[in-house]
Amino acid sequence: MNQHRLVKNPRSDWQQSLADVITNPNRLLEMLHLKPEQVDLCAIDSLKFPFRVPREYVARMRLGDPRDPLLLQILPTKQELSAMPGYSHDPLQEEKANKLPGLIHKYKGRVLLTIAGACAINCRYCFRQHFSYEDNNPGRAGWQKVVDYVAADPTINEIIFSGGDPLIAKDSLLAQIIERISKLPQIKRLRIHTRLPVVIPQRVTDELITLLINSGLQIIVVVHANHPNEIDASVEESLFVMRRAGITVLNQAVLLKNINDDPIVLAELSEKLFASGCLPYYLHTLDKVMGSAHFDVEISRAREIHWQLSQILPGYLVPKLVKEVPGVLSKVPINLDINF
Numbered sequence: 001m002n003q004h005r006l007v008k009n010p011r012s013d014w015q016q017s018l019a020d021v022i023t024n025p026n027r028l029l030e031m032l033h034l035k036p037e038q039v040d041l042c043a044i045d046s047l048k049f050p051f052r053v054p055r056e057y058v059a060r061m062r063l064g065d066p067r068d069p070l071l072l073q074i075l076p077t078k079q080e081l082s083a084m085p086g087y088s089h090d091p092l093q094e095e096k097a098n099k100l101p102g103l104i105h106k107y108k109g110r111v112l113l114t115i116a117g118a119c120a121i122n123c124r125y126c127f128r129q130h131f132s133y134e135d136n137n138p139g140r141a142g143w144q145k146v147v148d149y150v151a152a153d154p155t156i157n158e159i160i161f162s163g164g165d166p167l168i169a170k171d172s173l174l175a176q177i178i179e180r181i182s183k184l185p186q187i188k189r190l191r192i193h194t195r196l197p198v199v200i201p202q203r204v205t206d207e208l209i210t211l212l213i214n215s216g217l218q219i220i221v222v223v224h225a226n227h228p229n230e231i232d233a234s235v236e237e238s239l240f241v242m243r244r245a246g247i248t249v250l251n252q253a254v255l256l257k258n259i260n261d262d263p264i265v266l267a268e269l270s271e272k273l274f275a276s277g278c279l280p281y282y283l284h285t286l287d288k289v290m291g292s293a294h295f296d297v298e299i300s301r302a303r304e305i306h307w308q309l310s311q312i313l314p315g316y317l318v319p320k321l322v323k324e325v326p327g328v329l330s331k332v333p334i335n336l337d338i339n340f
């Protein structure tokens with residue numbers, strides 16, 4: 001059976017794709033010709049972080065393969081229900097930096113706006129899976145308070161749209177916020193952290209590009225792909241469209257056990273990204289969020305993989321290996337520990 005025909009969305013509109021995401025893991029397993037016992041699926045009613053995956057992303061999974069690296073990123077298994085020491089609901093302690101609903105101020109010079117309270121896809125390793133987006137919804141009036149906070153601090157020169165996934169918001173909301181922040185004289189850059197160009201690539205519309213490039217700000221889009229199989233022709237096109245419009249396009253990946261903990265896989269990811277105009281930026285170690293221990297790669301192994309990767313690729317294709325440490329004012333590079 002043709003895999004694409006099986007899962008293809010009948011309409012290409014991105015909002016329709018968003019409305020059509022698969023929310024029942026058993027349905028997904030049927031589509032992939034898998035049985036629940038092959039994947040150690042947990043009971044759906046035990047899930048606090050719901051299951052969500054777009055059909056476009058499912059189309060890149062292999063039929064009948066319970067170890068598919070895309071499937072493993074989104075499938076809720078019994079492993080995520082076991083509490084592990086050292087894993088918490090808020091591993092980066094963002095609550096302390098949550099200065100206002102909709103605004104997180106962790107680092108000097110930039111603030112993060114939680115534009116949307118949901119994503120198109122729910123990645124089981126996500127460090128914000130327990131974040132209370134409901135308490136963080138500023139509402140229409142609240143966005144003005146966020147803008148006022150930024151305006152009152154002339155050291156802030158970069159705004160980061162995050163979430164959830166900020167690009168699930170409609171263009172009209174993005175336009176309203178962009179219009180307000182672009183009027184602040186100290187703001188130079190708008191960075192958007194999003195997985196939409198990878199999971200629903202048709203989100204990168206002409207209208208979105210026009211909105212971004214007309215903002216007068218330098219635009220950086222940081223996408224999130226962990227495995228080369230995530231990048232098909234439609235994703236390549238979405239990355240290219242942004243690049244051609246003059247947007248800086250970067251990728252951040254998370255090092256995940258049994259998914260991309262292999263220098264050959266990561267090298268292929270870097271090659272595919274760069275061929276589409278996107279630079280590999282960060283390779284994050286896992287943030288120890290409750291329910292994600294089965295994805296963890298030990299630091300010594302992470303170093304080894306990164307060193308092997310740097311021996312395969314030119315330096316500009318090797319993402320920085322980093323971890324986040326709560327309270328530290330930047331990502332912390334994980335340096336090589338080798339004596340020559």
Ligand code: SF4
Pocket residue numbers: 118119120121122123126127128163164165195224
């Ligand atoms: S798309 Fe990003 S924010 Fe959303 S669940 Fe995945 S990792 Fe988390």
